[in-house]
Amino acid sequence: MRQLMKAVGIIPARYASTRLPGKPLLAKTGKPLIQHVYEQARQAHSLDTLCVATDDERILQTVRNFGGKAVMTDTNHVCGTDRIAEAARDIEADIIVNVQGDEPDLDPAAIDAVVELLRNDHGLQVSTAATRCWDTAKFLDPNVVKAVVDCRGHALYFSRAQIPGRKEPPKDERLPQPFLWHMGLYGYRKKFLMGFSQLPKSKLEAIEELEQLRVLEAGHKIGVIIADYRPSGIDTPEDYAEFIRQCKTKAG
16 A cells, blocks of 8 residues: 655744734734634644744744744745745655645645645646636736646746736626636645755746746646635735634624
C-alpha cells in the first residue's frame, strides 16, 4: 500500500502591517485573529500538523497560550513564502501548505483539495485555489488577482488586470461569464519550496507584483482547484469591523 505523503500547514504571521498594524493579535471578537485562522485551518483533514511562523514574540506567545504551535523566524523576510520556507526547513514533510494568516473564514475543504492535488498529480510542484466570481467590481479591482487555467486545471497566467479580457469593459454589476478569483492558498512540494527563493525574480513577477508568476516563468506547473467559498481576507480596519459584525451575527 502506497504511503500517504505527509502534509504540514504553516501560517505566516508578522506583526507589522501597513494598513492594520498588529493584525494577528486583534481580539475584539473575543479571541485573536490568528486564533480564528488557526482553528479554521485545523479542521482540514489532510494536515498532519499545523503551526504559525512569526517574527514577533507577542504572536508566538499568543499562539502558544491558546494551545497552538508556533516558531520564530527571521524579521527580514520580504514575503510569506520565504517565512514558511524557513519554518519548513527542519520539518519532516512532503507537502507544505501556506495558509494565509488573515483568512479567518478559510474553508478547510480548500486546504484538503490543494493537498490532494499534489498527492495525485506528481507532475505538479505547486497547487493553489481559485473561485468563480460574477462580480464586475471585483473583476475591475486590481487588488483582486485573476487566474486563467487550461483544460487540465493548470494555471496559464495570473494577473491584476482583467483576464480573460474583453474589447469593451463590462458595464453590468454581474458578468455574463465568471472569472477565476485567485486565493492566497498554496501547497508546495517541500523540495521545491526550499529552492523557490533561489529562483531569480522574474520579469512578469516584477510587473504584476505576483510571486507565483516566478514559478510559471521558470517552466513549472501550478495546479488550480476551484473552491466554492469567497475569499474574505482582512486587510483594513473596515474589513475587521465587518468580521466582528459577522461573528456577532453568528453568535446570535
